[in-house]
Amino acid sequence: MPTPRPQHSASSTALVIFAKAPIPGQVKTRLCPPLTPDEAATLHGSFVLDTLERTKLAATILTLPVERHLACAPSAMHVFFKIMEERHGVKIFDQVGDDLGTRMARAFEQMFARGYRRVLIVGTDVPTLPLDRFKQALALLEGHDLVLGPALDGGYYLIGLKHLVPELFTDIPWSTEQVLALTKEKAAALGLKTALLEPWRDVDTVGDLQALIEANVADAKNPKNDRAFSNRTAGVLQLLAKRLGSKA
Numbered sequence: 001m002p003t004p005r006p007q008h009s010a011s012s013t014a015l016v017i018f019a020k021a022p023i024p025g026q027v028k029t030r031l032c033p034p035l036t037p038d039e040a041a042t043l044h045g046s047f048v049l050d051t052l053e054r055t056k057l058a059a060t061i062l063t064l065p066v067e068r069h070l071a072c073a074p075s076a077m078h079v080f081f082k083i084m085e086e087r088h089g090v091k092i093f094d095q096v097g098d099d100l101g102t103r104m105a106r107a108f109e110q111m112f113a114r115g116y117r118r119v120l121i122v123g124t125d126v127p128t129l130p131l132d133r134f135k136q137a138l139a140l141l142e143g144h145d146l147v148l149g150p151a152l153d154g155g156y157y158l159i160g161l162k163h164l165v166p167e168l169f170t171d172i173p174w175s176t177e178q179v180l181a182l183t184k185e186k187a188a189a190l191g192l193k194t195a196l197l198e199p200w201r202d203v204d205t206v207g208d209l210q211a212l213i214e215a216n217v218a219d220a221k222n223p224k225n226d227r228a229f230s231n232r233t234a235g236v237l238q239l240l241a242k243r244l245g246s247k248a
Helices: 037-061 079-088 100-113 132-143 179-189 206-219 231-244
Strands: 013-020 066-073 091-094 118-122 146-150 156-161 194-196
Touching: 013 037, 013 100, 037 066, 037 079, 037 132, 037 231, 066 079, 066 100, 079 091, 100 118, 118 132, 132 146, 132 156, 132 194, 146 179, 156 179, 179 194, 206 231
Parallel strands: 013 066, 013 118, 066 091, 146 194
Antiparallel strands: 118 156, 146 156
16 A cells, blocks of 8 residues: 655644543443443543643644644544534544554554654543643654653653654553553663653542542632633532542
8 A cells, every 4th residue: 555645744743632432331441330331431521522622722822733633432433523523623533453552553653644743642531731731742842752741650641753653552561550661661772762741640540530539629719710620520520529429
């Protein structure tokens, strides 16, 4: 198969959001119990919307042109993603591969084949990620081959590259505390210059959820314009806190 002809200017950047459709029983399963599958799906769906809204805002503060893409699972044809495409102006495509590493490698391959010079991938489990992290990531990519946003659980919430490095995504035990460390080791062995963003908590476990609920309580005391949580996610967390008997 011939290599696709680049479709974009050499100055452009792709920001790829990796997301699953909010299907009960298929998302945030590590939170069930105590959450029900429906509650977990509602929380996840709110996180996806948060990420779409925040990346749109982030794009307005970046000095480089950025195009947003939504990497979809199980399928970009799911009605949720079609609605996201229409309402949020993102380009959608399928995640392809049997594990997260294969899917990310394939997404990078697709974006670079389209002519993008810089590609960032971010997950949807960081609903309060500061907008300037995207600006920092792109600035760091100017002088580095790889940028990683460390998650507190040993993984990473963001990865950025200037060229395809498929080796970074092989032989990694995904969803374990070894992901970040092994990725950094691989990068060093490959001679890549790596930069790290500030760590941030993603939401995978009940402990993460409790920390998020507590952060939401504190955030509610801030002026409305300074709040990190969207009204939608704040409302979901308040309802969950009441049902679970959390401090709220």
